[in-house]
Amino acid sequence: MVDAHQTFVIVGAGLAGAKAAETLRAEGFTGRVILIGDERDHPYERPPLSKGYLDGKAERDSVFTHERPWYAGADIELHLGQPVTALDRYAKT
Numbered sequence: 001m002v003d004a005h006q007t008f009v010i011v012g013a014g015l016a017g018a019k020a021a022e023t024l025r026a027e028g029f030t031g032r033v034i035l036i037g038d039e040r041d042h043p044y045e046r047p048p049l050s051k052g053y054l055d056g057k058a059e060r061d062s063v064f065t066h067e068r069p070w071y072a073g074a075d076i077e078l079h080l081g082q083p084v085t086a087l088d089r090y091a092k093t
Contacts, residue, residue, distance in 0.1 A: 006031035011084045013037025018065040021076045033076045038083035042068050 008024055010017045013035050021033050037043070043065040071078050087093075 004030045007034065008032070009034045009036065011036050011087070013039065013043050013078065013080060015043060015065055018043035021071075022066070022074070025074045025076070033074075034079060035071070035076055036079040036082055036084055038081065040081040042066070042071065042078060042080065 006029075008021075008029070008031065010020050010033070014037065017035050017037065021035050024033055035043070
């Protein structure tokens with residue numbers, strides 16, 4: 001699956017999107033990986049959010065799938081606060 005000329009765009013910067021990007025890198029994909037989400041925070045896990053952080057039992061940083069520097073280190077482009085409203089596969093936009 002190694003192809004430096006390919007780009008994967010993952011729509012949805014939640015847990016599933018973050019894990020998809022992580023898996024691409026873990027499997028050796030060297031192309032461009034773009035993760036787009038409408039929320040302004042980087043991907044987080046909802047169970048620790050509701051059962052830990054919001055209950056006051058855990059620190060805010062404990063809910064994130066990865067720390068923010070991990071994405072840069074894995075060469076994953078984060079586009080946060082940007083809702084996707086349409087996809088055009090043919091125009092690749």
